[in-house]
Amino acid sequence: MSELRLEDIAKRAGVSRSTVSRVVNNQPNVSEKARQRVLDVIKITGFSPNAAARTLVSRRSNTIGLVLPHSVSTFFTDPYYPHLIKGITQACNQYDFTLALFVAGSKEYQEKLLPRLSSKGFLDGVILQSGHQADQSIILELKKTNLPMLVAGRPLYNDEVCFIDIDNIAASEKAVRHLINCGRKKIAIITGPLTSTVGLDRLAGYRNAMDSSSLKYNDNSIIESDFTEQGGYNAMQKLITIKPDAVFAASDMMAIGAIRFIRDAGLDVPKDIAVVGFDDLPIPMVNELQLTTIRQPVVQFGFKAVETLIELIENDLPIIKRVLMDTELIIRKSCGFEPG
C-alpha cells in the first residue's frame, strides 16, 4: 500500500515536494487551491509521511521513554503503575507523543536497555521512575547521554537532576496531624523501605508532625517495612508490644495488613487503634475497610510528568526543574474521626 513518498503526492497534485511538505506540516505560504489539491490526494492515497526520515532531519522523534529499573520490582503487582501509565499515555495522546516502555530485569539494564536508550535520534526524552538508592548509577549514566531526563520520585542523592514527586513530607504530616487532632496520644508509624526517598520522606513527615506536637515517640514507634500487605501485618505484630492507639502506615497495602493483625489480636479499628494509610488507589479493600488515607493523584502525576518532560525537551538550555504535587487527606472511618 503506502510506499508513497512526498514526491509522489507532489506529482499527483501537480505541485512540488516542498509544497506538500508545507501542507503536511500545516505551514503557511501555501495557496488555498494548492493546499486543497494536496489534501485531496493525501486523503485518496492514504499517504502518511515516513517517521524515520522526518526524525532524521528534524531531530525530533516525538517519542519519550519511560524507564522502570529493576528496583521497581513491584511493577507487576502494584496497582500504582497502571495508573501512572494511564496518566502518562493520556498526556502522550494529548501532546502527540509516543511512549516507549523500558522495563529492566535484574541485569538487563546495562547490556540491553542503556544502549537503546542512548542511541541518538530515537527518544526525545526520558522519564525514569526512581527514588531508590540502587538507581543512582542509572541516573548518572542517563545524564551522560545528554537526553532530557525527568526522574519520577525524588532521587536520593542527585541534586542536579530534574524530578517530579508528590509532596510526601507534607502529606505524612497531614496524616499524622489528623491522628493527633482525633485525640490519639501514642502514634506509631509503619514506614516503607528506608533505602528509598518515599520511605524516608514519609517518615520525615511523621517526625515533623510529632515534633511540633507535645506527643512523645521513640525508635520503637517506628517500624520499617516493605509496602506489602504481609509486611504491614508483620510490622503491626511488632508494634503491638508498645500498645499504640494509632498507626500511620505509609501505604494502603500495609495499612490493610496492619488492620488484619489488629483484628486477629482481638482489637478494634478504630476504637482501640486508629489507622491511616497512604495512596488511596482503587483497591476494593480500602473502601471495604473504610480506610482513612492520603490520596495521591497518580494519574495526574503521570500526566504532569509528561508535561514537565516536554518543557525540558523544548527548552534548549538545560534547566533544573523540581515539581512537587499536593495530596489530599481522605477521611473515612478507620481513624475514629467523628465530624461535627
Next chain:
Amino acid sequence: MSELRLEDIAKRAGVSRSTVSRVVNNQPNVSEKARQRVLDVIKITGFSPNAAARTLVSRRSNTIGLVLPHSVSTFFTDPYYPHLIKGITQACNQYDFTLALFVAGSKEYQEKLLPRLSSKGFLDGVILQSGHQADQSIILELKKTNLPMLVAGRPLYNDEVCFIDIDNIAASEKAVRHLINCGRKKIAIITGPLTSTVGLDRLAGYRNAMDSSSLKYNDNSIIESDFTEQGGYNAMQKLITIKPDAVFAASDMMAIGAIRFIRDAGLDVPKDIAVVGFDDLPIPMVNELQLTTIRQPVVQFGFKAVETLIELIENDLPIIKRVLMDTELIIRKSCGFEPG
C-alpha cells in the same frame, strides 16, 4: 556529547565510514587490526549510531507497538496486563526490540493513535490486544496499513488475521471435567461478557464438557457476568436459586465474588458448592481461599506473542499464523477434591 557521526569515528580511527559501519554492525570483511582500532575509538568517544538514520535506510526500527484499545477498559485494574507487559518486555529485551505502548482512551483512537500507528518507518509490527467485537474496525484499519500485526486474543470475526491466544475452550473443558470427576452433579457457570471471545470460548468449553457427560444443564445454569468481583457476587446470587453443587467461574475475580456470596448465604465451599476459577494470577485472595483454578501462562503468553510477531516481521510474504497456548489445572481445596 555525542553529536558524533560514523564519519567522525572513521576519521579518528583512520579508516572509512564503511569500515566503521561494518564494525558497528558486526559484519565480516574487516581486518582484526582495523576492527580493534574502531572499537577503541567508539569506546573512548561513547559513540552510538543515530537510530533514525539507520531506520530510514534499513527499513527496520526494531520497535513494536502494543495497542490496548478502549475495550480493554480493565487495563488499569486487572493484574493481567502488568504480567502481559512483563512477558512482552522480557522478549523485547531478549530480541533487542523496543516496545511502544498505545493506550486508547474512549475516542482517541481514531484521531490520535491510528495516524501514529500507520506512519511508516516507526513500527516494525503491532500487537493488538483484542478479542472484543468493538475492536473489529480497529483490526480492519490496522490491516490496511500493511503493518505486520498479531492479535492477542482470538478475534471475533476476522479470519484472515494472525492471532495468539490461550486455548480457552480446552481449558474450560478441563476445569468442568474436574468438577465432574469430583462427583458434582449440578454444575453452573459464570461467564465473562459474551461480546468477547474469552467469554464465548470459556462457555463453549463448559458446554463441551457437559455435553460429553450425562449431566444436564440449561440456560439457568449459565449466568453472564463481567470478570469483576462484584459481578461474580451478583451472578452467584442469581445462580443460588437453582441450587448448584458446583460453579465454574470464568475468572478468579468472579470466583472470589461467588465464594463471598456463598458464604454470605451461610453455605460452605467446597462442601455445599465447589468452585473453580480461571487465571491463577498472584492475587493474595486466590491463595487465601485455596481456589482451584486454571493457570494461564500470562508472562509466557506475552513472550510468545513477541516471538510470533517477530516471525511475522521477518517473513516477507504475509502468512497467517495461529498460536494456541496450553493451560494448567491447579488443584487446591475449593473444589473438594481429595487426592489419593
Next chain:
DNA sequence: TAGTTGTCTGAGAGCGCTCCCAGATTTTTC
C-alpha cells in the same frame, strides 16, 4: 610467472524528509 581466488577497503548513491534560498507571482503603496 601469470592467473585465480579470496579478503579487505573506500567512494558513491540514495533512503524520504525539512529547510533555506532564489525566483515567480501577486498585492500593496504612493
Next chain:
DNA sequence: GAAAAATCTGGGAGCGCTCTCAGACAACTA
C-alpha cells in the same frame, strides 16, 4: 503607472546511515 512589499513556489542541499560495487592487495594454484 512603476516601485516596493508580501505571498507563493520549487530546486537543491543535506540529515547520518547502509549497501553496492569496483579497485587494492594478499594468498593460493598451476
